Amino acid sequence: MAVNYIYPEYEVVRNYDRCIVCRVCERQCANGVHEYLPDLNKMTCDDSKCVNCHRCVALCPTRALKIVKSDNTYKENANWSNKTINEIYRQAESGGVLLSSMGNPENYPIYFDKILLNASQVTNPSIDPLREPMETKVFLGAKPKAIKRDAEGKLVDNLTPHLTLSMPVMFSAMSYGSISYNAHESLARAAKELGIFYNTGEGGLHEDFYKYGDHTIVQVASGRFGVHPDYLSSGVAIEIKMGQGAKPGIGGHLPGTKIVGDISKTRMIPEGTDAISPAPHHDIYSIEDLRQLVYSLKEATDYKKPVIVKIAAVHNVAAIASGIARSGADIIAIDGFRGGTGAAPTRIRDNVGIPIELALASVDKRLRDEGIRDNVSLVVGGSIRSSADVVKAVALGADCVYIGTAALIALGCHLCRSCHSGKCNWGIATQVPSLVKRLNPEIGYKRLVNLMNAWKHEIMEMMGGMGINSIEALKGNRLMLRGVGLNEKELEILGIKHAGE
Amino acid sequence: MREGQIRIPSGCAISGIIDKTGKRMSGEAIIKSISVMHDRSNGLGGGFAAYGIYPEYKDFYALHIFYENTGAKKSCEEFLERHFDIINLSKIPTRKVKGITDEPLIWRYFVTPFATKLADSQLDEREYMAKCVFRVNTRIQGAYVFSCGKNMGVFKAVGFPEDVGRFYRLEEYEGYCFTAHGRYPTNTPGWWGGAHPFALLDYSVVHNGEISSYDANRRAIEMYGYKCTLLTDTEVITYIIDYLHRKIGLKMEEIASVIAAPFWQTISRMEPEKQKYHEYLRNAFSAQLITGPFSIIVGFDGGIMALNDRLKLRSMVVGEKGDKVYIANEEAAIRIVEPDLDRVWAPSGGEPVIVLLNGGVNSGS
Numbered sequence: 001m002a003v004n005y006i007y008p009e010y011e012v013v014r015n016y017d018r019c020i021v022c023r024v025c026e027r028q029c030a031n032g033v034h035e036y037l038p039d040l041n042k043m044t045c046d047d048s049k050c051v052n053c054h055r056c057v058a059l060c061p062t063r064a065l066k067i068v069k070s071d072n073t074y075k076e077n078a079n080w081s082n083k084t085i086n087e088i089y090r091q092a093e094s095g096g097v098l099l100s101s102m103g104n105p106e107n108y109p110i111y112f113d114k115i116l117l118n119a120s121q122v123t124n125p126s127i128d129p130l131r132e133p134m135e136t137k138v139f140l141g142a143k144p145k146a147i148k149r150d151a152e153g154k155l156v157d158n159l160t161p162h163l164t165l166s167m168p169v170m171f172s173a174m175s176y177g178s179i180s181y182n183a184h185e186s187l188a189r190a191a192k193e194l195g196i197f198y199n200t201g202e203g204g205l206h207e208d209f210y211k212y213g214d215h216t217i218v219q220v221a222s223g224r225f226g227v228h229p230d231y232l233s234s235g236v237a238i239e240i241k242m243g244q245g246a247k248p249g250i251g252g253h254l255p256g257t258k259i260v261g262d263i264s265k266t267r268m269i270p271e272g273t274d275a276i277s278p279a280p281h282h283d284i285y286s287i288e289d290l291r292q293l294v295y296s297l298k299e300a301t302d303y304k305k306p307v308i309v310k311i312a313a314v315h316n317v318a319a320i321a322s323g324i325a326r327s328g329a330d331i332i333a334i335d336g337f338r339g340g341t342g343a344a345p346t347r348i349r350d351n352v353g354i355p356i357e358l359a360l361a362s363v364d365k366r367l368r369d370e371g372i373r374d375n376v377s378l379v380v381g382g383s384i385r386s387s388a389d390v391v392k393a394v395a396l397g398a399d400c401v402y403i404g405t406a407a408l409i410a411l412g413c414h415l416c417r418s419c420h421s422g423k424c425n426w427g428i429a430t431q432v433p434s435l436v437k438r439l440n441p442e443i444g445y446k447r448l449v450n451l452m453n454a455w456k457h458e459i460m461e462m463m464g465g466m467g468i469n470s471i472e473a474l475k476g477n478r479l480m481l482r483g484v485g486l487n488e489k490e491l492e493i494l495g496i497k498h499a500g501e
Numbered sequence: 502m503r504e505g506q507i508r509i510p511s512g513c514a515i516s517g518i519i520d521k522t523g524k525r526m527s528g529e530a531i532i533k534s535i536s537v538m539h540d541r542s543n544g545l546g547g548g549f550a551a552y553g554i555y556p557e558y559k560d561f562y563a564l565h566i567f568y569e570n571t572g573a574k575k576s577c578e579e580f581l582e583r584h585f586d587i588i589n590l591s592k593i594p595t596r597k598v599k600g601i602t603d604e605p606l607i608w609r610y611f612v613t614p615f616a617t618k619l620a621d622s623q624l625d626e627r628e629y630m631a632k633c634v635f636r637v638n639t640r641i642q643g644a645y646v647f648s649c650g651k652n653m654g655v656f657k658a659v660g661f662p663e664d665v666g667r668f669y670r671l672e673e674y675e676g677y678c679f680t681a682h683g684r685y686p687t688n689t690p691g692w693w694g695g696a697h698p699f700a701l702l703d704y705s706v707v708h709n710g711e712i713s714s715y716d717a718n719r720r721a722i723e724m725y726g727y728k729c730t731l732l733t734d735t736e737v738i739t740y741i742i743d744y745l746h747r748k749i750g751l752k753m754e755e756i757a758s759v760i761a762a763p764f765w766q767t768i769s770r771m772e773p774e775k776q777k778y779h780e781y782l783r784n785a786f787s788a789q790l791i792t793g794p795f796s797i798i799v800g801f802d803g804g805i806m807a808l809n810d811r812l813k814l815r816s817m818v819v820g821e822k823g824d825k826v827y828i829a830n831e832e833a834a835i836r837i838v839e840p841d842l843d844r845v846w847a848p849s850g851g852e853p854v855i856v857l858l859n860g861g862v863n864s865g866s
Contacts, residue, residue, distance in 0.1 A: 124711040124793050125814060132812060133764040139784045147749055157781050368724045466713055469812065473714030473792040
């Protein structure tokens with residue numbers, strides 16, 4: 001029916017003067033956009049299949065290709081955008097739930113961009129990280145409430161299990177299945193080289209990666225896929241995933257087509273079966289149940305590993321975090337509504353949850369007001385885009401951040417937001433062997449290491465400018481922040497002053 | 502505008518003298534010492550802490566209180582009468598000095614908590630005392646307790662420190678230890694309570710510098726029941742020391758390892774046992790690390806600790822002569838009272854100099 005025709009949102013523009021008909025674009029596009037016309041000895045393309053991943057653009061040897069936003073439009077309407085209208089056409093045709101990937105792209109406020117950092121002038125000196133030590137090492141875990149001394153009066157180490165990181169950034173949970181073997185290997189190797197951690201997500205841990213266990217956080221989510229005693233013991237910490245910023249309140253679904261070979265083995269489910277993670281953990285219907293799971297996991301690992309509880313940033317996040325801080329958990333991870341995903345219902349992703357900056361500020365404050373901030377460390381993600389976001393998050397009160405999308409971009413992701421198709425041309429969010437091998441983990445891990453080293457340098461520069469030479473003196477140091485263009489209520493929640501105050 | 506309404510960074514001068522044998526000396530020397538560093542303050546605050554000055558009342562808490570008016574005095578005294586047995590009360594003797602004006606009512610009370618009240622509170626005596634002082638300072642408008650230790654007292658005002666000393670007739674007191682502070686705030690507060698030293702129980706701090714970790718330290722310490730009402734560095738440093746020493750039970754040298762922790766690169770070169778010690782303290786008390794420039798002198802019952810920030814961004818010199826130890830920003834401030842020193846040195850950043858009564862000088866040098 002003609003009404004179902006949707007003009008492509010992006011057009012592939014080929015400069016035929018430059019095109020040498022090498023057919024690289026055709027071979028590189030898993031979506032079948034490009035086609036060779038032998039009779040004309042010419043390339044053609046079907047824009048409607050294009051996801052705008054830029055694989056062909058990046059690999060075209062003569063720079064003959066570019067992708068532009070289409071200027072084809074319905075009659076302009078402030079209320080009914082092209083996107084909204086098209087979604088209705090699609091749903092009227094299919095009767096289905098709209099699916100999306102990666103983080104919420106809609107135009108909500110980005111508070112990090114409305115927060116500015118301080119620097120020293122006259123009354124105290126800035127510190128040059130090239131000349132003086134500048135420390136970014138952090139510990140994650142509970143702090144002791146009292147000290148202990150031995151018979152000679154020496155301090156006894158009474159710390160509970162904790163994580164030690166060279167810088168306050170970790171790679172957030174992305175399962176083997178949602179991303180490729182090579183993507184996982186890149187993350188694992190980079191974490192090891194950097195002295196930080198990556199996270200298995202809910203997909204188990206491929207046996208090849210057990211050797212990176214010292215830099216691995218293993219996740220236990222509602223489907224319990226891939227969870228067994230060796231798995232729990234293989235990492236340095238266990239994360240219970242209660243929620244995800246991209247899709248708070250709902251579970252996960254890895255289609256059977258992706259459950260092949262090693263993925264089936266790692267998840268411990270038969271090939272071709274859908275891996276469905278329920279919305280809630282069916283053994284956790286309230287906070288006291290969470291406590292039981294926390295201690296079950298601690299029992300299973302001899303109380304040697306810190307337990308992280310990851311939640312999505314939702315309206316009541318401060319009260320929820322307060323409950324978790326008393327549940328025996330050592331670390332709380334909060335995922336903001338901009339957090340990424342391999343697949344989520346569009347309406348959920350774009351309309352559920354709250355910004356991480358506000359969630360972080362209110363959780364940190366609530367835990368301090370209740371005197372339980374030392375029970376846990378706070379890790380925030382969704383979305384941290386740069387070293388400046390890291391510094392702002394730490395100053396708001398985070399101990400550490402999780403990055404997912406930024407790490408994938410370092411590996412080549414161009415944010416086409418089509419992960420759910422399974423045809424990632426960059427070899428990241430796919431299990432198609434010919435696509436997976438496009439991501440070389442040898443190069444991938446180095447790019448992640450580069451990105452983190454670059455951020456670390458920038459973090460040190462910003463800290464030095466503020467006259468701070470150790471990251472712990474930045475944690476919760478909200479006086480180093482000022483808001484611009486924020487209203488009184490926003491400033492109050494963030495616990496910061498307005499610029500000029 | 503006064504302290505508490507706005508955060509005021511300030512530069513400063515500090516000085517301290519202690520006699521290790523506990524022999525008492527007059528306040529004359531400390532006034533002389535701090536007056537040499539006149540240009541390090543700007544007339545907007547000066548003060549002294551004196552230890553061992555009230556031997557006849559040594560078992561009682563000495564409260565020094567500023568009142569803005571008689572109404573505040575009345576409310577405060579009602580509060581004191583409900584909570585304490587007041588052994589003695591009087592105006593603190595002062596003399597008129599040019600340059601010291603607008604003085605509030607300045608009163609001194611020697612008190613001890615009512616046994617029944619104390620038992621009801623389920624607190625130990627010092628915590629009860631600290632809680633009462635916080636109560637007065639936050640709830641009673643116009644009353645401000647600026648000293649509340651045993652056998653010690655703080656004397657402070659708006660003015661140059663040497664004038665403040667004469668104003669309080671400090672030369673008439675005798676103590677085993679004195680510290681002094683001259684203030685150079687970057688705006689013009691006119692409130693006496695905002696001058697330094699800052700004290701809680703027998704802990705007093707004089708401080709020179711502006712710390713960059715302020716809000717991290719403040720928000721952390723407020724979680725343990727402290728209320729930073731003045732928004733000054735000295736206040737938060739005093740609370741950190743009180744918390745770590747009195748509540749947690751760390752020793753002074755351990756506290757120095759927390760607030761001016763050695764750098765990780767330094768720690769990595771230490772013996773394994775030392776590494777473990779520092780790693781433990783830096784992890785367990787990470788929120789009490791202080792960054793940015795500071796030199797501080799901490800007075801406490803039975804001793805004194807001088808400490809610089811980990812990079813030594815502020816000057817501090819220590820001199821020794823016989824049983825006396827002198828500490829000041831500038832050597833001149835020591836030489837003026839003791840030209841012939843046995844030893845003089847500048848401690849490294851983060852290296853505490855701890856002087857205990859009847860003990861030696863604990864220092865790396």
